[in-house]
Amino acid sequence: MAQTESFEFGAVGGVPVPGFVLRNALGVAVSVTALGARIVRLGMPDALGRAADVVLGFDSPQDYLASDAYMGATCGRYGGRIRGSAFALDGEVHRLSRNEGAHHAHGGRDGFDRKIWDAAGDAAAGEAVFTLDSPDGEEGYPGAVSASVAYRLDDLGTLAIDMRARSDRATVVNLVHHTYWNLAGHDSGSILGHRLELDADFVTPVDESLVPTGEVLRVDGTPFDFREGKPIGRDLALVATAAGGYDHNFCVRGEAGRLRRVAALADPASGRALELHSDASGVQVYTGGHFKVAAKGKGGARYRQYAGVALETQAFPDAPNLSHFPGVRLDAGCEYRHRMRIRLHHVTEDGR
Numbered sequence: 001m002a003q004t005e006s007f008e009f010g011a012v013g014g015v016p017v018p019g020f021v022l023r024n025a026l027g028v029a030v031s032v033t034a035l036g037a038r039i040v041r042l043g044m045p046d047a048l049g050r051a052a053d054v055v056l057g058f059d060s061p062q063d064y065l066a067s068d069a070y071m072g073a074t075c076g077r078y079g080g081r082i083r084g085s086a087f088a089l090d091g092e093v094h095r096l097s098r099n100e101g102a103h104h105a106h107g108g109r110d111g112f113d114r115k116i117w118d119a120a121g122d123a124a125a126g127e128a129v130f131t132l133d134s135p136d137g138e139e140g141y142p143g144a145v146s147a148s149v150a151y152r153l154d155d156l157g158t159l160a161i162d163m164r165a166r167s168d169r170a171t172v173v174n175l176v177h178h179t180y181w182n183l184a185g186h187d188s189g190s191i192l193g194h195r196l197e198l199d200a201d202f203v204t205p206v207d208e209s210l211v212p213t214g215e216v217l218r219v220d221g222t223p224f225d226f227r228e229g230k231p232i233g234r235d236l237a238l239v240a241t242a243a244g245g246y247d248h249n250f251c252v253r254g255e256a257g258r259l260r261r262v263a264a265l266a267d268p269a270s271g272r273a274l275e276l277h278s279d280a281s282g283v284q285v286y287t288g289g290h291f292k293v294a295a296k297g298k299g300g301a302r303y304r305q306y307a308g309v310a311l312e313t314q315a316f317p318d319a320p321n322l323s324h325f326p327g328v329r330l331d332a333g334c335e336y337r338h339r340m341r342i343r344l345h346h347v348t349e350d351g352r
């Protein structure tokens with residue numbers, strides 16, 4: 001039976017930051033904290049039982065607050081970019097804080113990733129739940145929003161992340177989980193040799209500022225075709241983003257709102273692998289192109305370019321301004337839900 005223990009993840013302004021470790025019978029240990037309702041550590045054995053921490057991160061709340069990488073965090077209210085830091089809803093224009101040139105990214109200057117959420121752990125259920133109230137007008141968004149994120153680990157090796165939100169008036173919500181994976185170990189170097197498979201036939205191209213142009217492109221014959229699975233590095237040089245590498249939203253095959261497979265990631269060297277299922281319409285694949293100046297991470301680890309890959313299931317970026325993208329409106333009285341199921345396992349003989 002999976003179990004939950006509590007710990008303190010440092011302090012902010014003299015107030016201790018609560019944390020929980022979820023452990024299961026397979027030796028997986030997931031540490032989550034109230035700062036940004038985030039994962040700070042994920043210990044996972046390889047096929048021979050040797051454990052490694054497979055998520056990038058920092059040792060203290062202060063290091064997270066000083067970083068713009070959103071490592072392990074829950075981004076909100078709207079994860080991803082909103083062009084021109086504005087959108088219209090029911091004829092009213094809402095102006096959001098600008099934190100990326102003219103654009104708004106990952107919820108703005110003081111987004112959900114920087115908040116200390118209320119925390120509760122359920123020792124017997126292997127669960128930790130974080131809740132946050134965001135007042136009307138925060139970062140420019142309409143409506144008072146209550147959000148929650150529940151992390152639950154089971155003994156078969158599946159980590160469930162359940163995100164929910166409600167608002168007291170019409171608004172937009174897109175909660176995005178931002179873990180960077182490196183299945184060889186967070187401090188092992190690059191993920192370019194990881195094998196990635198994506199259940200996506202279409203991608204949404206971006207302009208030079210990384211905001212979707214509104215086009216929806218077939219992946220056939222492009223570097224974005226991960227349908228059969230390939231090493232992340234194989235076609236990466238062909239993807240011309242400013243920072244280098246992938247930083248794109250893929251349209252997940254099948255019906256949004258239903259759990260279905262999104263991605264499979266495997267490290268052939270350690271044999272560690274994961275399969276990601278979600279009910280979201282898209283997934284942002286970000287290969288850490290910005291980590292050019294090595295950031296000092298956990299235990300003094302140096303994170304260089306391509307040190308981790310984020311698989312951010314989400315609504316499409318800039319959907320509040322692009323009416324042909326799947327809707328992101330949340331009305332009063334309705335519930336927003338976003339579910340992720342991450343099955344941690346080891347590769348079988350065919351390398352998957």
Ligand code: BGC
Nearest residue numbers: 068069070210247284286290
């Ligand atoms: C974005 C990247 C950004 C990173 C850290 C990702 O979700 O797509 O462009 O650099 O988050 O902010």
